[in-house]
Amino acid sequence: MAEPPSTLASTGRKPVGALLGVVPFFAYTAIFLAIPTLIVVVGAFLDGSGRPTLGNLSALAQPQIVSAFVHSTVLSAVTALLGAVFGALLTYAVATARAGGLLRRLVTSLCGVLAQFGGVTLAFAFIATFSAQGFLTVWLMKYGIDLASTTWLYDWDKGLMLVYTYFQIPLMLIVFLPAVEGLRPQWREAAESLGGSTWNYWRHVAGPILAPSFIGATLLLFTNAFSAYATAAALISQGSPIIPLQIGGTLSSEVILGQENVGKAMALGMVAIVAVVMTLYVVLERRTSKWLGS
């Protein structure tokens, strides 16, 4: 080595070893994120024989695709809000429990598992419980309550909403708990010693501190629901009411062929919606850290 290490540091150049360390990360994101995104973006503007076209984008105006976008957005927004509200209440209950206590450890580790409990297994759990031959349905039948002929479980605005909320609430706890734990008891004591009521404390101290991370977590839940595919695919087999199922249909249909690039255009639409949401998330996160840092 011609140069001593101190020279490297003083010129501000990073050692090559440090760059090598991030190569696997960049290779990974290139293969599983950048290249697929590029394929989707380019494919959205090509027709079946590879010529440039805007036809795929204008195909997005078809009523069934528009309503799938609406359904996806409504489903994600509603389950994100439900998840955020109930998740936040649960988080507060857990945060006020004794630190290191059994309840707290139990709930946080359970939520860690349930937040990742999605896809086919989750759909199966609901089918095994609520469907025509589900154990709850069969059990209720013994008491003369017949739920076997209802089909609510397979509707996007009933069954799917319930199933999504099931994984949204635990996820909320996981992402929101650190913020709630950041509330110091001294702040509450200070508010009380200055004569503030519980309402004053929440309105002027805890609320403003938690708001940005609450909203950020809600947006995260939104994207989480928006991009979910396997749960919905396992549960819903008719009509492709949400956009990930519509995209799946363009790839797997044996009836209507040659729609792959319309699927890519739909994926591009999803990217656009998620980009808007993520931009909001980044803006809010920056605000939160400024707030807590000062």
Next chain:
Amino acid sequence: MTRTARRTGVAALATLALIGIAACAPPAKTSDSTGTGGVNASSATSAKDLGGMSGLIAAAKKEGTLNVVALPPDWANYGEIIKGFEAKYGLKVDSAQPDASSADEITAAKNLKGQSKAPDVFDLGGAVASTNTDMFAAYKVATFGDVPAALKDANGLWVNDYGGYMSIGYDAGKVPAPAKVEDLLKPAYKGKVALNGDPTKAGAAFSGVVMAAISQGGTADDISKGVDFFKSLKAAGNFLPVDPTGATIESGQTPVVFDWDYLNVAQGAKLKGKMEWKTFVPAGAVVGGYYVQAINKDAPHPAAARLWQEYLYSDEGQNLWLKGGARPVREEAMVTAGTIDTAAYDSLPKAEGTPVFLTTAQSDKAKAYLTANWAKAIG
């Protein structure tokens, strides 16, 4: 339950395996397939071009092997058909990836082009066949004239082979027997009627909607009444949006299923003793769906491929399909000639009325209508 559904699971694996085979297979020899008629077998459009059946058989024997792909032995009796062909002509049938899908067959032919392992013949779903006709070689079997005109290409580029009628399968222990399609709107069927897949995705479900349309006074040109029927079924709370499989039928989750008759009949045979699964083809609403047989134009064994076609469309081959519960395409001619296997034929569900087959134009129109209206109707 549909063939495609059964086949897609291993599709990726199949493709990989086929590519693997491609790498080590020797190039195909084409020079030795000239028949006694002096015409190269790969351009023969009938057995006559090769000096009649004996010439064709001789040329095929010289090739020695027939490559087939995506033919499950338990599907439409293909296991027995392959054995019968081998025994009759002394050729070896190399059956690759029996569980692959129709689309995989085309992919295999493209990837293995010019190799000795490439598939010689195809057995395809209608949609995949109609978009790939440039891969086929025209050939007319001896019995070509028996095949109804709507079920073949005039030049023999492709010919329908076997299929069935759209039917309603039901668990007789759980629901009353339907006498006509609109019976399914009654309260007795609440939350019990399933369609085999989404009609914008699965061929069987697509034909289910066409059948409903015709039963409700619609035509092959206008399937809107079929979509309306499912809309009313949904409004009555009777439509069960579960994708039926053998497992859902056996567990009782899907007590009424729109599906091909041969699949419903096979289901009934499988569940015999456990459940009375019956099959019903509505009178006056007989909708047919057939698979397509074609020869790969780049077949490494062109004479064997043609001999296979002759065998499939012979009385023997047709009756073997029938034995598997599928309706062979020469059904009508064979009934007239008295050559049909009557025992097997009588066990098929009864169908009253002229079968309806959608032309390509009608089917494209129906697809466009479904794309725009299906999700709305049952959403």
